[in-house]
Structure formats: C-alpha cells, structure tokens
Amino acid sequence: MLPKAEIHVHLEGTATPQLVQQMAQRNEVEVPDHIFKSSELFAWRDFLDFLNTYDLASSSIQHPRDYYDVTYDYLQRCAQQGAIYVEMMYSPEHAERASGIPSREHLLAIDQAIKDAKELFNIEGRTIITCVRHFGLDACVKVAKHTVEAAAEFDTVVGLGMGGDEAGYPPALFKTAYDIAAAAGIPCTIHAGEMDGPERIWEAIETLPINRLGHGVRAIEDPKLIDAIIERDIVLEVCPTSNVVLGVYQDYQTHPLLKLLEAGVKVTLNSDDPPYFGTTIGEEYDIAEQQFGLTQAQLRHITKTAIQAAYVDKTTQQQLLARC
Ligand code: HPA
Numbered sequence: 541m542l543p544k545a546e547i548h549v550h551l552e553g554t555a556t557p558q559l560v561q562q563m564a565q566r567n568e569v570e571v572p573d574h575i576f577k578s579s580e581l582f583a584w585r586d587f588l589d590f591l592n593t594y595d596l597a598s599s600s601i602q603h604p605r606d607y608y609d610v611t612y613d614y615l616q617r618c619a620q621q622g623a624i625y626v627e628m629m630y631s632p633e634h635a636e637r638a639s640g641i642p643s644r645e646h647l648l649a650i651d652q653a654i655k656d657a658k659e660l661f662n663i664e665g666r667t668i669i670t671c672v673r674h675f676g677l678d679a680c681v682k683v684a685k686h687t688v689e690a691a692a693e694f695d696t697v698v699g700l701g702m703g704g705d706e707a708g709y710p711p712a713l714f715k716t717a718y719d720i721a722a723a724a725g726i727p728c729t730i731h732a733g734e735m736d737g738p739e740r741i742w743e744a745i746e747t748l749p750i751n752r753l754g755h756g757v758r759a760i761e762d763p764k765l766i767d768a769i770i771e772r773d774i775v776l777e778v779c780p781t782s783n784v785v786l787g788v789y790q791d792y793q794t795h796p797l798l799k800l801l802e803a804g805v806k807v808t809l810n811s812d813d814p815p816y817f818g819t820t821i822g823e824e825y826d827i828a829e830q831q832f833g834l835t836q837a838q839l840r841h842i843t844k845t846a847i848q849a850a851y852v853d854k855t856t857q858q859q860l861l862a863r864c
C-alpha cells in the first residue's frame with residue numbers, strides 16, 4: 541500500500557456520528573438528531589451551518605476518555621488505509637467549554653492514544669493545538685499560551701493552528717496570539733484562502749509567523765502570491781473534497797490542485813473533517829489519482845512533502861521518510 545501522510549485534519553471533526561452518539565449517551569449530552577445524516581455522515585447546509593454542526597457534535601466530547609477514543613479510533617482507521625503519519629488539530633476550547641475539565645487532562649489522554657496507536661498500528665500521530673477564530677482574540681491568546689506550556693510537557697504537541705469563520709475574522713487580528721507561540725519556537729499554520737480570497741493569504745503570510753497554510757488554494761488567483769509562497773517555502777495543506785463539498789470549487793475539474801503542482805507549489809493531501817465531507821485520507825489519495833490523474837510516483841512525492849513539512853521532531857521525520 542502507498543504510504544500516506546495527513547497534516548490537516550480536525551481531531552473533533554474525525555469523530556463519526558456513531559462515536560458522537562455513543563459519547564453523547566454516556567455523557568448525558570443532548571445532541572439534536574438533525575445533525576446526523578447516517579451512522580457515517582453528518583448533515584449540514586453551508587459553511588457556517590457546518591461550523592455550527594461541528595460545535596454541536598463536538599459538545600459530546602467531554603472527558604479525557606472521549607478524547608482517547610476519538611484519537612485512537614481515527615489513528616487506527618488511518619493506519620488501515622496506509623497512513624504512516626497524522627497531525628491532528630485539537631481545539632482545547634471545545635472540551636473545556638463543554639465539560640470544564642482542564643485541557644491538560646485531555647492532552648494526557650490524546651498523548652496516550654497516540655503512543656498506543658504507534659505501538660499497535662505503527663502510525664505516528666502528533667497534535668497541533670488549534671484556536672477557533674469565531675471565539676475571538678482573547679480566547680486565541682489563551683490557547684497560544686496553553687500551547688507553549690503543552691509543547692513543553694508533551695512531545696506529541698507540536699504546533700499552533702487556527703480554524704473557524706475565516707471571512708468574519710481575518711488573520712492579522714490574531715498576530716498577538718501567533719507571536720506568543722512563535723517566540724517559544726512553536727511552528728504555526730492557519731486556515732487562509734479557503735472561505736476568503738488571496739488578499740487574506742497575503743495578510744496571513746505578511747503578518748503571521750507561519751510556514752504552512754490550511755487550504756491556501758485560492759492563491760492560484762494571484763500569480764505574485766504563488767511566487768511569494770514558493771519563495772518563502774510555504775506548504776499548502778490541500779483538502780480537495782472539503783473544498784468541493786463546501787462549494788469553494790464546483791467540482792474536482794475546477795479545483796486548482798494540478799495548477800498548484802504545475803506552478804511548483806508544495807502541496808499535501810488531507811481530509812479536513814472526514815465524516816462531515818464524506819471522505820477519508822485514503823479516499824483523498826484515490827481521488828488525486830482518479831480525478832486529477834496523479835501517478836503513484838507523484839502521490840509518493842506528496843507523502844514526502846507532508847513528512848518534510850510536518851512539525852515532528854527530526855529523528856522521527858527521518859524514520860518516516862525512510863518508510864516513503
Ligand atoms: N474549516 C475551517 N474551520 C474548521 C474546519 C474547516 O474545515 N473544520 C473545523 N474547523
């Protein structure tokens with residue numbers, strides 16, 4: 541099986557409806573029925589409704605045991621599809637808001653699940669702590685400070701990220717939060733150029749200490765931006781199916797994956813929120829082959845790009861590269 545790597549997936553967004561329902565039941569949380577389409581898929585209408593559905597489903601994740609199950613379950617499924625490395629964005633605010641349990645306890649559970657999955661399935665997992673834009677700047681500063689402490693304690697906590705409502709909350713607003721993480725040597729990424737245009741990507745790369753972009757696909761609309769991304773060696777975390785189902789692009793034919801590759805941009809393949817977008821990391825690789833016509837050699841190269849861009853320690857990175 542072709543080795544695969546994923547560096548853009550939301551940990552809470554990996555929990556299947558089946559697991560969300562189990563957790564809601566054992567935690568006695570009410571989750572409305574209308575968010576479930578099937579045991580494998582969530583139902584939502586548009587981007588803001590997706591974010592709302594995501595927040596509702598994530599409210600079922602309350603206890604460290606829940607985070608253990610979500611993490612272990614996801615890494616097991618990824619390993620079955622040939623993934624050797626997965627970097628998962630964990631949002632401390634979701635669980636803290638839902639349960640009041642300090643994030644550190646959730647991180648202990650996630651750390652244990654990552655170690656167990658490594659031992660049982662030979663897959664390396666790492667955590668990026670992620671801020672939520674629509675929770676505001678103060679909340680993000682708190683998350684950035686928490687990331688600095690957590691990265692010092694857990695060797696599986698490796699970076700800072702940010703998702704949420706891009707159009708309502710531009711990148712520059714969060715400079716203070718990013719500077720806190722970067723000053724502590726923590727590498728950073730941000731969603732940009734997904735729900736808003738290339739001007740937001742410019743804003744992100746000019747003002748924030750980032751070396752990867754979540755999505756970043758709309759950079760294709762601005763050739764100078766493409767040059768800047770290449771020159772600064774910024775890697776794109778591309779999620780083709782997420783973009784198509786969220787309506788960023790009408791279909792795979794109009795998605796810029798190939799144009800970005802041809803322009804010489806470093807791209808990776810990712811699932812984003814698998815049960816919301818009806819995909820998996822394995823399927824994204826299949827789609828890249830079948831819909832975009834990439835060869836096995838190109839797919840292997842994409843895995844290498846992801847491992848080279850990963851926020852993992854150098855020793856593990858070398859071991860992973862040897863498996864590609
Ligand atoms: N985009 C932006 N924010 C998110 C997403 C996403 O796909 N998933 C969870 N938060």
Ligand code: ZN
Pocket residue numbers: 548550703731754812
């Ligand atoms: Zn995302």
